[in-house]
Amino acid sequence: QVQLQESGPGLVRPSQTLSLTCTVSGGSIRTASDYWSWIRQPAGEGLEWIGRIHSSGSTNHNPSLKSRVTISVDTSKNQISLKLSSVTAADTAVYYCASLRECGSTSCNNYMDVWGKGTTVTVSS
Amino acid sequence: DIQMTQSPSSLSASVGDRVTITCRASQSIGSYLNWYQLKPGNAPKLLIFAASILQRGVPSRFSGDGSGTGFTLTISSLQPEDFATYYCQQSHTTPLTFGGGTKVEV
Numbered sequence: 462q463v464q465l466q467e468s469g470p471g472l473v474r475p476s477q478t479l480s481l482t483c484t485v486s487g488g489s490i491r492t493a494s495d496y497w498s499w500i501r502q503p504a505g506e507g508l509e510w511i512g513r514i515h516s517s518g519s520t521n522h523n524p525s526l527k528s529r530v531t532i533s534v535d536t537s538k539n540q541i542s543l544k545l546s547s548v549t550a551a552d553t554a555v556y557y558c559a560s561l562r563e564c565g566s567t568s569c570n571n572y573m574d575v576w577g578k579g580t581t582v583t584v585s586s
Numbered sequence: 587d588i589q590m591t592q593s594p595s596s597l598s599a600s601v602g603d604r605v606t607i608t609c610r611a612s613q614s615i616g617s618y619l620n621w622y623q624l625k626p627g628n629a630p631k632l633l634i635f636a637a638s639i640l641q642r643g644v645p646s647r648f649s650g651d652g653s654g655t656g657f658t659l660t661i662s663s664l665q666p667e668d669f670a671t672y673y674c675q676q677s678h679t680t681p682l683t684f685g686g687g688t689k690v691e692v
Contacts, residue, residue, distance in 0.1 A: 465629075498682075508622075508673055510682040523681040525587075557630065569636035570618040570677040576629040 463488040465558050465577035473552075473584050479545040483558030483577060490539045491516055494560035497541045498573060499532060501554040509554075513561055514541060548584045555579040588612050588676050592685035599690060605661040607688045609674035614654045618678040621650055621659045624687075625670045633672075634659065664690070 469481035485493060499511040512522030514532045522530040531544040541558055559573035589612035599605050609619065617637040624630045632641045634650035637657055647662045661668055669692060674685040 507686045508624075508675070508684040510675075510680075510684070513680075521680050525681070559630075564636065566636075568617050569639065572620045572632060572635035572677060573622075573630075573675075574632045574635075574641065576631070578627070578629045 463493045463560060463575055465560070465575060467556060467558050467577045467580040469556075469580055469582065471581055471583060473548055473582060474586055475549055475584055476547055479543070479548050479552060479582055479584070481543045481556055481558075481580060481582070483541040483543070485539045485541070490534060490536055490541065494575075495563045495571070496561035497532075497534065498559045498561040499541075499543045500557045500559060500573075500576075502557070502579075503551075503554040511543065511545075511556075550584050553582065553584045555581050587681055588615060588679055588683050590674055590676055590683050590685040592672075592674055592688050594688060595686060596689040596691065598692065599664050600692070601664055601666055603664045605664050605668075605690060607659045607672055607674075607690075609652075609657045609659070609685050611655045611657075611676055611678075615676045615678035617653050618676055619650070619652065619657045620675045620677060621648075622673045622675065623668075623670045624673065630673075635677075661690075 464486045466484045473479045496513040498513040514520045529546045557579045559576040563571045591610045619637045621634040622630050638650045649660045671687045671689045
């Protein structure tokens with residue numbers, strides 16, 4: 462089974478770009494999952510889906526984040542990256558990556574079966 | 587966006603108790619509903635997908651039910667390792683959305 466580990470700066474200044482990496486081990490990023498997804502959880506709050514990238518490279522993101530989100534894949538490093546621009550204190554959260562699998566049946570759509578432990582990002586000057 | 591509403595937001599229970607958590611969707615999502623368990627410092631864990639299918643390796647004391655707009659997660663006999671926060675999530679439509687969470691505590 463694949464394992465995921467998020468990494469990146471723990472502190473980002475307001476208005477700057479948050480950049481995180483998710484390293485996939487135990488499998489190829491091209492074949493180990495259908496999609497790779499980013500989710501975040503602000504302290505004391507619930508989970509928010511940020512977006513996903515298909516193994517083909519196509520992406521979807523949460524419209525609530527407008528056009529601030531960029532998700533990409535580096536197959537040579539077996540990594541998924543997340544960039545979130547123009548950050549504010551509201552972007553302070555634990556950020557998770559997860560593998561998102563499609564079920565391939567009419568009774569099931571998709572689910573996130575493997576998650577990383579998350580990385581905490583604080584936006585502060 | 588599809589809104590997911592969980593209840594209760596927290597509950598107190600004891601080892602051995604039967605615990606039921608409810609999740610409601612703002613529109614019909616068929617059986618496209620997943621449940622996750624979160625513990626501080628740990629990777630979130632998928633418990634159930636497609637409303638009622640137990641993820642491999644998850645104890646059988648966990649079960650899920652429902653379709654359309656109403657769903658439940660039941661823990662038949664609460665164990666010490668089950669004290670955690672549980673989230674439902676719809677996979678019907680993007681953006682994928684989660685319920686607000688239910689904290690199960692002593």
